[in-house]
Amino acid sequence: MPELPEVETTRRGLEPLLVGRRIRTAVVRNRAMRQPVPRGLPQRLQGATVRALGRRGKYLLFDCGTGTLILHLGMSGRLWVVRDGAAPAKHDHFDMVLDDGTIVRLRDPRRFGLVLWHAGDPLTHVLLAKIGPEPLSTDFDGAALHAATRGRSVAIKHALMDSHVVAGVGNIYASEALHRAAIHPGTAAGKLSHASCEALAQAVRETLEIAIRAGGSSLRDYVSSDGLAGNYQNEFLVYDRAGLPCRRCGAKIREIRQGQRSSFYCSRCQKA
DNA sequence: CGCCAGGCCTGCACGC
DNA sequence: TGCGTGCAGGCCTGGC
Secondary structure (H helix, E strand, C coil): CCCHHHHHHHHHHHHHHHCCCEEEEEEECCCECCCECCCCHHHHHCCCECCEEEEECCEEEEECCCCEEEEECCCCCEEEEECCCCCCCCCEEEEEEECCCCEEEEECCCCCCEEEEECCCHHHCCCCCCCCCCCCCCCCCHHHHHHHHCCCCCEHHHHHCCCCCCCCCCHHHHHHHHHHCCECCCCEHHHCCHHHHHHHHHHHHHHHHHHHHCCCCCCCCCCCCCCCCCCHHHHCCCCCCCCCECCCCCCEEEEEEECCEEEEEECCCCEC
């Protein structure tokens, strides 16, 4: 479930159910995530009231007053609300039981996700401190993208996925935004003009906003649960559309490998 | 069996 | 020396 639109969709879905609620108990069934889940986490959470549910990049931030639960969904993580008290399944590693009996449950088969605790300002956490501008904020625009890419020879697709350049853009939405801006994914980031950076920053913003409006994308391992089903996968311009016609010009979408990740683009719309 | 998958970190060799 | 870069590999499970 993991790029910014999916995380934001999750955040928006959980926020009204969570904020103001007390956490009755928390259960950790498997500590072996990308980093070990802190041993004392259930004790920290027990009795805490969730004051706010925020997001920075792909990280969800549960403000508990005395500290923050930092949660990342990795590649295969999903966070949803269980209302019927259903028994946890194989990869359900973490539960928060609220004072009204609902359960917020994390399922993450690959365990690339994170469940951490941080006392104080979460933005000072080592994993968050150096993250670049939020793409939907005014901090991110053509000038910011231009400044962040000067002198860099890396492919722009790669740069977009670099969280230090801009937060929250992953493999799907990098390809999508580049198509929207008519920029070839292999273009050296530092060669982009001011105008191209402006177009690309705008395209990143539009792509993410449209995807959020669609509730994010639902791929392969998605399990429908709580009205959190996303639909943006039906609107992909290029992602996973190799060989299919470009929605804009009709030329065949191509697939290449960049840094061991798949990139998709239209060779007619997106010039090198 | 091998390959692939929405993330992200580390280590290495290399060039400037 | 120190960076940026482009790789490879690792962390895991599951689907094809």
